[in-house]
Amino acid sequence: MSKINPLVFALGIPFVVIAVLLVVVVGRTGGKFTNLSPFSLKSYRQDWTALQGNSYRLDCKVEQQLAFLEGKGRLLVVSPIVDRDKEMDKANLGRLPVFVPADSTQSFEVGQRFKFKVRLNRDLLLVEDLERF
Amino acid sequence: MRTSLLVCLGWCALVAQGFAQAPPPGAAVSGGGGGDYRSSTAEGGADRLFDVNSDSVDMENGSMQWKGKTFNLGNSRAMRMRFERYLSAPAAGGDMLKYQQLLQRIERLLSPGTINNSNYIANQQEAFNLLFQAAEFEVDGNNSLTIATQVQKIWNMRAEFRSLEVSKNQLEVIRKNQETVIVNRAEKIESANDERSSQPGKAGQPTLAKSSSGTTELGFRVKDEQRTQAEILARNAEMTALGLKAQVEFQSQMVGFLLARRYRHCIISSAFYRVLFKSGNQNIRVGAKEVKEFFPVSDFVPTLESIDTLAREAMTDVTLGMKTVDDLVKQGELYGAFERLQETYFLGEFEPSVMMYDQTKKRDMLELWRDLRELQRLGDEHDLANVEGYVNKVRGRARDFPGAAILSKVNNAINASNMAVLSAKQAALAGDTAKAEAALERATKIWPQNPAVKDFANQVVSRQDTLAQKIPEFDRMVSEAKWRDIFNKKLEFALALAQDKVRSDKLRQVVNRIGELDANIQKAQVLASQNNPYLAWDVIVETSRAEPDDLVLAKTRSDIAPLVADYARVIGVAEKLEKDGGEAAALTAWLQAQDLNPASPACGAAIKRLAGSLAQGAPAKATAAAPTPPAAGASGDEVAVPPRR
Numbered sequence: 001m002s003k004i005n006p007l008v009f010a011l012g013i014p015f016v017v018i019a020v021l022l023v024v025v026v027g028r029t030g031g032k033f034t035n036l037s038p039f040s041l042k043s044y045r046q047d048w049t050a051l052q053g054n055s056y057r058l059d060c061k062v063e064q065q066l067a068f069l070e071g072k073g074r075l076l077v078v079s080p081i082v083d084r085d086k087e088m089d090k091a092n093l094g095r096l097p098v099f100v101p102a103d104s105t106q107s108f109e110v111g112q113r114f115k116f117k118v119r120l121n122r123d124l125l126l127v128e129d130l131e132r133f
Numbered sequence: 134m135r136t137s138l139l140v141c142l143g144w145c146a147l148v149a150q151g152f153a154q155a156p157p158p159g160a161a162v163s164g165g166g167g168g169d170y171r172s173s174t175a176e177g178g179a180d181r182l183f184d185v186n187s188d189s190v191d192m193e194n195g196s197m198q199w200k201g202k203t204f205n206l207g208n209s210r211a212m213r214m215r216f217e218r219y220l221s222a223p224a225a226g227g228d229m230l231k232y233q234q235l236l237q238r239i240e241r242l243l244s245p246g247t248i249n250n251s252n253y254i255a256n257q258q259e260a261f262n263l264l265f266q267a268a269e270f271e272v273d274g275n276n277s278l279t280i281a282t283q284v285q286k287i288w289n290m291r292a293e294f295r296s297l298e299v300s301k302n303q304l305e306v307i308r309k310n311q312e313t314v315i316v317n318r319a320e321k322i323e324s325a326n327d328e329r330s331s332q333p334g335k336a337g338q339p340t341l342a343k344s345s346s347g348t349t350e351l352g353f354r355v356k357d358e359q360r361t362q363a364e365i366l367a368r369n370a371e372m373t374a375l376g377l378k379a380q381v382e383f384q385s386q387m388v389g390f391l392l393a394r395r396y397r398h399c400i401i402s403s404a405f406y407r408v409l410f411k412s413g414n415q416n417i418r419v420g421a422k423e424v425k426e427f428f429p430v431s432d433f434v435p436t437l438e439s440i441d442t443l444a445r446e447a448m449t450d451v452t453l454g455m456k457t458v459d460d461l462v463k464q465g466e467l468y469g470a471f472e473r474l475q476e477t478y479f480l481g482e483f484e485p486s487v488m489m490y491d492q493t494k495k496r497d498m499l500e501l502w503r504d505l506r507e508l509q510r511l512g513d514e515h516d517l518a519n520v521e522g523y524v525n526k527v528r529g530r531a532r533d534f535p536g537a538a539i540l541s542k543v544n545n546a547i548n549a550s551n552m553a554v555l556s557a558k559q560a561a562l563a564g565d566t567a568k569a570e571a572a573l574e575r576a577t578k579i580w581p582q583n584p585a586v587k588d589f590a591n592q593v594v595s596r597q598d599t600l601a602q603k604i605p606e607f608d609r610m611v612s613e614a615k616w617r618d619i620f621n622k623k624l625e626f627a628l629a630l631a632q633d634k635v636r637s638d639k640l641r642q643v644v645n646r647i648g649e650l651d652a653n654i655q656k657a658q659v660l661a662s663q664n665n666p667y668l669a670w671d672v673i674v675e676t677s678r679a680e681p682d683d684l685v686l687a688k689t690r691s692d693i694a695p696l697v698a699d700y701a702r703v704i705g706v707a708e709k710l711e712k713d714g715g716e717a718a719a720l721t722a723w724l725q726a727q728d729l730n731p732a733s734p735a736c737g738a739a740i741k742r743l744a745g746s747l748a749q750g751a752p753a754k755a756t757a758a759a760p761t762p763p764a765a766g767a768s769g770d771e772v773a774v775p776p777r778r
Contacts, residue, residue: 095721
């Protein structure tokens with residue numbers, strides 16, 4: 001009867017655990033649009049003109065659908081997901097409108113979380129791409 | 134009128150009852166003063182016949198009702214003065230008891246039970262002498278002397294009567310003698326003639342004619358006898374006239390005493406009359422009509438006893454009245470006492486009990502009398518404002534004074550006058566001058582001194598001046614948009630512009646506008662006080678859009694602003710962004726404001742409005758253009774705003 005070397009267990013189990021944790025952490029913090037800067041609600045409120053034309057990543061939760069026009073799209077109110085423990089992120093608390101054009105087939109429910117790739121079309125945040133998480 | 138009818142009906146019933154219970158004619162009726170009188174009338178039911186409740190004093194006509202008979206007491210002014218003089222005068226002096234005993238003694242001396250043939254002269258003389266003693270008393274007023282004079286006159290008349298009787302008897306004797314002589318003379322002439330005619334004449338000669346000697350003398354004798362006869366007849370007539378005159382004079386004096394309410398003197402006169410005149414002269418010749426009025430019985434024959442009864446009844450009433458007055462005064466019911474004293478005074482002002490009434494009590498009633506007269510004067514002049522004060526003053530003196538009814542009537546009159554003034558005001562505002570004048574006249578008639586009438590008159594007088602001033606002032610304020618100032622003077626303008634329809638409509642609009650504004654301000658203040666400043670701010674902001682220049686609103690806004698600084702700032706940003714065309718940024722700001730004030734209708738409306746606008750203007754497809762990071766230098770404050778979509 002062959003015996004597995006106990007050293008394999010001693011090194012293998014921590015490795016597997018670490019690997020799983022890495023997958024989970026990378027999966028949550030990383031994903032799509034990682035190359036984009038996170039959207040700053042504070043900056044937008046202070047001076048949206050400085051941000052117009054830029055694309056940002058917006059992690060948010062759907063709060064309300066304000067308007068829906070068939071063939072045109074929908075206007076959603078979302079709240080950015082921020083770390084409430086961080087003093088800096090508290091300034092980004094609040095709600096803001098985003099427009100999801102009609103070419104998106106995604107359904108939206110209140111409370112769902114999304115990663116948006118948004119672009120500031122003048123002062124309106126236009127959703128160009130999205131990922132639910 | 135109805136009361137009179139009831140009284141008449143009552144009298145009819147009482148008359149019937151009186152007859153039913155009256156004693157048979159000729160029955161003895163006991164009178165006061167020891168007299169014993171017989172009556173052929175129904176006086177046994179007299180008390181039931183008299184309507185005592187009708188006793189009253191009528192100051193207006195200067196008369197007094199007593200037992201259905203009206204005593205004329207002179208004109209009302211003199212009557213008032215007499216009563217006032219009585220109240221203010223001291224009580225009559227003298228020994229009242231002695232005076233009354235004196236009068237009673239006179240009555241007794243002359244009463245049918247006392248006087249007879251043996252003392253007929255002596256009693257008369259003694260009673261006559263006592264009259265002079267009675268006249269010495271102050272309360273007598275020398276009326277006993279009048280009776281004494283009257284009695285003396287009768288005595289003188291009797292002496293004269295006796296003289297005439299003697300003279301008449303002598304004439305009768307003379308006449309008898311004359312008659313005898315005439316008969317004698319006539320018989321002689323007749324026998325002489327008979328003798329001559331019986332002698333035969335000579336042949337161829339006629340018989341002797343009748344002799345006429347003695348006829349002349351006979352003629353003269355007859356003439357003398359006729360003269361004597363005429364003188365006798367003249368004496369008879371003179372005696373009859375003398376008796377009648379004395380009778381009439383005495384009765385006149387007696388009835389005069391009764392109507393003058395000198396009852397005791399009336400009774401004494403009656404007693405003297407009864408003694409001095411024969412039973413055949415006991416009927417009333419003078420004042421029968423007046424006496425009959427006291428006895429409303431058909432076929433009533435007034436007699437001395439009728440007058441006696443009336444006088445004694447009156448004296449009893451006076452005595453009872455004064456007892457009642459005294460009792461009411463003791464119980465503190467001064468008003469009732471005053472009324473009873475007034476009646477009793479006019480019924481028997483010369484009665485000793487009235488004349489000797491205590492002066493202190495009379496002074497109290499004099500004060501009450503003056504207050505009552507003043508109250509009456511106020512009532513006559515419709516001075517309603519002062520009536521209440523005097524009613525309370527009189528109530529203070531006399532707790533039984535019925536002031537509640539007076540005050541009730543006064544209050545009704547005041548209300549009616551005020552209502553008429555109000556009606557006049559309404560009519561004046563409506564431009565109906567005739568109706569206003571009529572209402573004002575009505576108000577003045579009810580209460581001439583109504584202060585509301587004076588105020589209204591002043592308003593009417595100054596109205597033209599006010600019009601001249603108010604119209605330009607109103608126009609100036611309108612041109613300067615001083616709505617609040619116009620609102621503050623709305624009543625003055627309403628009166629002044631009542632006839633100007635255009636300006637009145639304008640005033641109404643201003644009043645409604647500021648009224649609504651004030652309602653919103655009050656609403657905001659209430660919300661702020663209920664710890665809901667954000668909603669209050671919404672109301673203020675909304676109202677400010679319509680009335681940006683109102684000072685009261687501005688003050689309220691400045692009061693609430695510190696409580697909602699963050700909210701106000703966010704809304705300000707939102708409004709500015711929206712105004713500048715940044716609808717999405719404005720929507721973000723409105724959402725931020727809504728987070729502060731979730732119930733805000735303003736925020737909800739703005740969000741809804743902007744959402745629709747944004748959805749309409751948004752591109753249908755997201756462009757896939759590569760994102761362009763913002764230039765470092767473009768993040769300054771002065772960023773050019775792109776043109777509106």
